[in-house]
Amino acid sequence: MRRLIPTGEAPRPVEFTDVPQPVPDADEALIKVEAFAPNRGETFLLERPAPGLLPGKDIAGLVVQAAADGSGPGVGTRVAGHPPQGGWAEYAAVPTHSLAVLPDGIDSARAAALPLAGITALRLLRTVGSLAGRRVLLTGASGGVGHYVTELAAAAGAALTVVTATPARAERLAELGAAEVVHEVVAARGPFDVVLDSTGGPELSAAVSKVRPGGLLVWFGQASRTPVTLDFFDLLGGPAGVTIRHFHYAGAPYGPDLATLVRLVEQGRLHPEIDRVADWSETADTLVDLRERRVRGKAVLTTGAAR
Template identity: 80%
Template sequence: MRRLIPTGEAARPVAFAELPPPVPEPDEALVKVEAFAPNRGETFLLEHPRPGLLPGKDVAGLVVQAAADGSGPAIGTRVAGHPAQGGWAEYAAVPTHSLAPLPDSVDSVRAAALPLAGITALRLLRTAGSLAGARVLLTGASGGVGHYVTELAVAAGAELTAVTATPERGERLAELGAEVVHEPAAAQGPFDVVLESTGGPDLPVALSKARPGGLVVWFGQASRTPATLDFFELLGGTERVTLQHFHYAGAPYGPDLATLVRLVAQDRLHPEIGRIADWTDTAGTLVDLRERRIRGKAVLLTGGTR
């Protein structure tokens, strides 16, 4: 079986290797991978890969071996899945609680683009609470998570301002109903909810945009620069702001993945896919994703996709 494994090289982060197919645990199904979608965070892990790392958390494909414990979809079911690792391969073992069946109307390309970014967006918005009529600020908005958050939040009635590095990266977000600015300082607050994903100097600026009693949810550090908060500066700023750390992780993922699939099937959620390529182009795609040259998601095809 062909699988992509880390090389530790910045210019070529992965290479093909021939390895045995995975042996599923009793609660795992074996999926023939048709498409997978790397995430920018995975590109950072590949810079100094830990021993045994098998990358790949977002896949779509066909169940070729059902779980031995009787859970999950049957052989022949098309699925989207969120394995813990190992998805950049011809076959992946996926826990059945991290699978969602696909209807005929949802192709493998869009399905592969859903898991990590879509589940993060869903859970992030649940953390934010009711958004009907709320003013929301979203930083680092042009990636996969940002597009899902924007479409879902606007549909829920939020007045959303999205921060992107360039006008080009904000075009689709504006089409979805967001006001687009290019640095947090330009956002016209105050905001009921601030969703902050860049860290570094942007975090204190975003924090200052919250209304008194507002909520700031810090869910990423895409700038890769640590943030510094000055207590006395905060004390002289907006009062009673809640700053909350967020991480999407926590199984089961299947129910949230099923919700995302349903929204796509109903034409209520539209994955932003900036690149579709054969998986022989994975190394170059990972570099472009790391360097922010892809808007939204990138999807790699192993062959036989629908």
């Protein structure tokens, strides 16, 4: 079968190779991959790929071999999946606890856009707790996670201010429910009960100053790729008693949260923001565009295997 593997070269970060089809463990199903969606964080891993790195964590496709232990969906079932690695291939072995069954109304491209970004958004908002009536600030809102957080938080009753770079992206975020859109953190009109920061760098320091006394800042990414420097005396002169919490989405099982996302899409309550759908022969170029922030929301690559 064909698989994409890292090259370690920035202008063309992946290339095709022919490898044997994966052999699933007892609790894994073998999926014929129809579509996959790279994440910007994966583009960073490809700059200096670790030995044996097999990228690919967001897929959709068809079960062609059910799990030997009897768990999970049967042969012929359409699924979305979140494998630990190896999804940029014709076939992927996926733990059944990381699969969700797809209804006929959701195509593979939309399904592939859901796993990492959608699960991150769900778990991030679950960490924050009830949002009804609370003032929330979200940085880096035009990425894959940001669009999901915007729509989910607005639907949960948050008064949401989002930070994004361009007017076009601002317009879409407003359509998804953002109450206010600004182009830099310092322009946000605080104070906020909750700040969700995915940018890091100097933006995080600015974001802390927007939190109300006793409020919460959840730090869930560093898209700026710049380390954070916090000055004690700046914090001392800012809002009192702010809690800064680190967040990471990881922790199986992913299947139940993925099923929730699928249900919300089917009901028309969640809309994957897909900027590009292309054949997987264009993966290398798409990864470069994703790394350089030329993609709004998600990009999806298709293998041509869809029925």
